[in-house]
Amino acid sequence: MPAPIVFYDIPRKANVPSDNAWSPNTWKTRYSLNIKGLPYRTVWVEYPDIEALYKKLGVESADKGPTGAPIYTLPLIYDPNTKVHVSDSAAIARYLDKTYPDTPTLIPRETDALHAAFQRAFAAVFNPGNGGFSWLMMPETYVRLNPASQGYFRRTREEWFGTTLEELAPRGSQKRQKHWEAVKAAFHEVAGWLQAGGQERLFFLGGETICYADIVNAAFVGWIRNTFGEDSAEWRDVLSWDEGRWGKLAEAFRKYESVDEGSPLEL
Amino acid sequence: MPAPIVFYDIPRKANVPSDNAWSPNTWKTRYSLNIKGLPYRTVWVEYPDIEALYKKLGVESADKGPTGAPIYTLPLIYDPNTKVHVSDSAAIARYLDKTYPDTPTLIPRETDALHAAFQRAFAAVFNPGNGGFSWLMMPETYVRLNPASQGYFRRTREEWFGTTLEELAPRGSQKRQKHWEAVKAAFHEVAGWLQAGGQERLFFLGGETICYADIVNAAFVGWIRNTFGEDSAEWRDVLSWDEGRWGKLAEAFRKYESVDEGSPLEL
Incomplete structure (x- = not known):
């Protein structure tokens, strides 16, 4: 070991x-x-x-x-x-x-280059430039961070996005709804890849094998569940998308979600 | 047979x-x-x-x-x-x-979904939305088409791009240079995928096996060579990009470039 x-x-x-x-x-x-x-x-x-x-x-x-x-x-x-x-x-x-x-x-060696292309495609789909996952994620992340991280996070993200965190996707706003629709569309596009060639796949390489592309996918699905919670309207919405495939993906990854206690960094 | x-x-x-x-x-x-x-x-x-x-x-x-x-x-x-x-x-x-x-x-079945993601990535890289391959391609294609196709091509493409073909990338203009730089940057990004994990690959799956991703790539490289010609400044430029890998790719595909005489469509 x-x-x-x-x-x-x-x-x-x-x-x-x-x-x-x-x-x-x-x-x-x-x-x-x-x-x-x-x-x-x-x-x-x-x-x-x-x-x-x-x-x-x-x-x-x-x-x-x-x-x-x-x-x-x-x-x-x-x-x-x-x-x-x-x-x-x-x-x-x-x-x-x-x-x-x-x-x-x-990442099987023969899929190395295709995996690199996958990462580019995933980024293009989830952050098409005019809104999407990141817009939604930034303010939700901010409120959940420890105070030690909040100031830094606010300063850097407001600089990147050129607006305040509160303006990115206010709860109940049309703007937020638009970003949420973009997230749904992004997942739908990924679902299309997983069905390429008429196959119904839960995982990218088919069968039971989990590859890095699945991990990326599961990390995004998991973020929604972990942020809003299993009882949230957001998570229930995700479960209804693409014939329930994202709930199945989350279930398949549950056994890989152990988190150790760890320790804080000592500089 | x-x-x-x-x-x-x-x-x-x-x-x-x-x-x-x-x-x-x-x-x-x-x-x-x-x-x-x-x-x-x-x-x-x-x-x-x-x-x-x-x-x-x-x-x-x-x-x-x-x-x-x-x-x-x-x-x-x-x-x-x-x-x-x-x-x-x-x-x-x-x-x-x-x-x-x-x-x-x-398209090996187990790469079906990754191939679908590849297509999305390739499209994102070659046509980032604000210029690139298509801008350059449209006017060059137009002048080489038969008269029977030119009117249709002009009408539909000018509608898509919201400008005349002549305005897209005039020879000698800065605009054209910008589109050409975008094409170079796009190929450079694809070269990066092909080197993922520190491997030097000519083909996506590595080794000697040609897959559909290579065909897409070769079709774009081939378009530049076939349009401008082997003696053109454009093709010489391409040969100098990414340590000469695009010239090698074109050479590897040469044996698959036979074109039959065929016959015109009779409706």
């Missing part, structure tokens, strides 16, 4: 550890680790500390913002077995596939 | 049959047929006759325009062995895979 991998994740307000995990991007890595059954422990990092963490670890950011300046994002892992840091959930999935070949493969 | 499939394609002005074929969309099907080594004969259809052809054959269009009205496009094939018509190059590739399982597979 390898030594536990260190998994840096962003917390939110929570009464129990399992409620701490919320970010769809870091969920991609948590799913990856849980599906592979690799031991890991979570270190919870508040937004303003992410950059300091990278610098302390001496890790370069793989992400660049529109100005060309580096952006410091999670997930990030440290694998003590190889003494390697890896950021970006797709890169982490590939790293884990390569380093732990006896665990379930997430 | 099955009876020859009827392949409906759009001609351009040409002195020899091999120069008739130009449309990247129908090239996807010609490549598919040539790679599979299936016998076929081309029927050349001018733009204004495509709708009449569908109606004569009693075929429904799978494509819908922004208003919801059907759009009649090529490629379309008729397979006399099964008495089936199929339109849309991806649907044709899937049909041929299924009907002729002893020929090279273009």
Whole structure:
């Protein structure tokens, strides 16, 4: 058994550890680790500390913002077995596939390039540029973050979107309804891919095999359920979309949703 | 040996049959047929006759325009062995895979959904909405079409783009340069997918296997070479992009570029 991998994740307000995990991007890595059954422990990092963490670890950011300046994002892992840091959930999935070949493969090598295209397509569909998932997500995320993260989150996101968080998708507004319809349309388009060639697939590669594309998908579905709750109007709406396939996907991923207590980052 | 499939394609002005074929969309099907080594004969259809052809054959269009009205496009094939018509190059590739399982597979079943996502990503990258491949392609296509197609082509495309063909990308203009840069950036992004996971791949599935994603890619590369010519500044530019990978791709596809003389459509 390898030594536990260190998994840096962003917390939110929570009464129990399992409620701490919320970010769809870091969920991609948590799913990856849980599906592979690799031991890991979570270190919870508040937004303003992410950059300091990278610098302390001496890790370069793989992400660049529109100005060309580096952006410091999670997930990030440290694998003590190889003494390697890896950021970006797709890169982490590939790293884990390569380093732990006896665990379930997430990105089969022959689908590597198609997976890269999938990521581009998924981004294009969920954030078509004039509204959609992110618009809805930002204000919902803000209110659930710990105070230590809220100021940073507000400042950076308001700069990106050029408006206040409160203006993005106010509850009960037509604007919010429009973003929600865009999310529904996005999922519907993904459902179309899953039915390509007349097959009814729950998972991208067909059959029972979960691949990284499914993880991305499940992370977005899971975000809606975890944010609004299983009894919410939003989640009930999602369950009614595309012949109930998103509820089935969420069920299939439930066994990969364990969240350890972890510990807060000490800089 | 099955009876020859009827392949409906759009001609351009040409002195020899091999120069008739130009449309990247129908090239996807010609490549598919040539790679599979299936016998076929081309029927050349001018733009204004495509709708009449569908109606004569009693075929429904799978494509819908922004208003919801059907759009009649090529490629379309008729397979006399099964008495089936199929339109849309991806649907044709899937049909041929299924009907002729002893020929090279273009869309392996387990990549069906990822291929669908690929198509979405490719479209997003090549036509980002504010300029790109189509802007450049329309005026270049127009001047090369037969007079029988030019009026129809001009009318429909000027309606789509809301401007004259001459205004889209005038030779020597900054506008044209911007569209060309967008095409370069699009190919560069596809090159990035092909290098995902640190592998250097010429083809999407790696190795020597050509899949439908490669055919789409090659159809776009081929359009530039066939339109401007092998001695053009444009083609020399393409050869210099992404460490010469597009020239290598074009070379790998050369053996699948035979064009039969065919016959004009008789309605």
